[in-house]
Amino acid sequence: MAVSKCTRLTGPLIKQLLDSVDNVLFDCDGVIWRGDQAIPGAVGVINLLRKNGKRVFFVTNNSSKTRKMYAEKMSLLGFDAKEEEVFGTAYCLAMYLKTIIKLEGKVYLIGNNAMKQELENVGIQQTGSGPDLIFGTPSDWANVPLDPEVKAVVVGFDWDFSYMKLNRAMQYLSNPDIVFVGTNTDTRLPLEGGKAIPGTGCIVKSVETAAQRQAQTVGKPSRFMFHCVASQFGLDGARCLMVGDRLDTDILLGSNCGLKTLLTLTGVSTLADAEAHQKSGAPERLGMVPDYYVESIADLLPALQG
């Protein structure tokens, strides 16, 4: 396939692209919904893709829901989706620890209830989630008791993140044999009305700075996210389309795994961002240029309905 051209997807091109793939993988935040608001037309697109014989999957870096919770949110918003079709990083991280790291031992978790549940579902115990307030003196912090069964520090979206958690993670990670894994490095989470809040990337960065070590990252653009889906459903990358709103996660994952890529402009990245990567000519930036772009995935409707 030729070098990504960042072509506007319109007219007969839409049907041509859809005919060339069997599977469509959607990012969620900024693509099919923003916060708790569905993108207008998104439900129609997904229903029609299925009617047209395509398999549809959802691949999101958001670690705050289990597959079950995602299926429930989708149902509420009118999307037709089953639990097994949704791949969030709470689930994928648990799979990564179980199948790739083959972790034997506990996790010190900076995360949320969804991550707790997905870890429990694969039989991995955790310690640390929930509020963790400061107490005592700096000397107490430095000498905080460590659970000897902890063999990994895991960082995901944690709205109870605190200095004490940062400290505990740092103390555990001073042992080089402790594994360090993050769900994703997105710096912002886009919500309704163009608003945003800090993303997991800010928390991961904080822990990496204290620990003076880099986290292994499970979420896009790491290939593991695609591998998780592909291995369970026998997908051929060349017959897959990745639809996302972030060049440095969704589109880069697509490029890394040989998928076709479609950027939608309802989320984080802009057309100007994509064109800047294209003009740069730098090899590490060209992977972030999408094959195609649309203003919104609703732009696919005419071709699907016709």
Next chain:
Amino acid sequence: MAVSKCTLLTGPLIKQLLDSVDTVLFDCDGVIWRGNQAVPGAADVIDLLKKNGKRVFFVTNNSSKTRKMYAEKMKTMGFDAKEDEVFGTAYCTAMYLKTVLKLEGKVYLIGNNAMKEELENVGIQHTGTGPDLIFGTPSDWANVPLDPEVKAVVVGFDNDFSYMKLNRAMQYLSNPDCMFVGTNNDTRLPLEGGKVVPATGCMVKAVETAAQRPAQVVGKPSPFIFDCVASRFKLDGARCLMVGDRLDTDILLGSNCGLKTLLTLTGVSTLADAEAHQRSGSPQRLVMVPDYYVISIADLLPALQG
């Protein structure tokens, strides 16, 4: 003066160096104390320097004490030091906001009581200190009410640091006219027994990542902290010696301001770190090579007593 040679300071060299300066500036953590334990011999070194007619100042990136609190800690630990000889970043950040940024308006403060006091001492109001726990939904976080009088976000050492504070800072900083100042970038605070806890740099990094903007940093190696001392006491950089334990803050500040530099090995940086910078040949690293090093500042005692 010749290129920094990282020479062991011993024998007649000590007296030679001390005779060539009128003023000695000491870092605190890892140099004269570790947590609440004085480095053996440090109090005597300071006494004798003063007896020998040298002026002595303390320049620390630690933002958790006011000048008054530092003077009290020093007294408790047997050091002879007055309030106006101590320059911590709580004080220097307040001075920076007042005299350099000429701030008119409030500060959203991620910090501590000492920073609060030093801001109040220069007439700058602040909001945000103390615990700040999560409430509501992500939408509530994105729409958290902002005080229109806030004109700067300031980040220092905050053991109540939380996701909610990170969020508020990000929301304020989405206004490009809102200033962004950090006390320092040190990633770790060294305590007794070789232990460490996470330092302010981890929190500054989290906020910079969320805000997608760099903070203006007041502490070492920024020349401002030397200017703070030099302008008050009319110091001539060439007749000053900077004594510190960190190559990337203390020694770099010394190089940036034309001071002589002495590395002590009782804190964060090692001799191997210094020699690696020296061997690198790269200009940005050569400025982190100290002129001299000692194992501990107690090594200065023989020359001072003799």
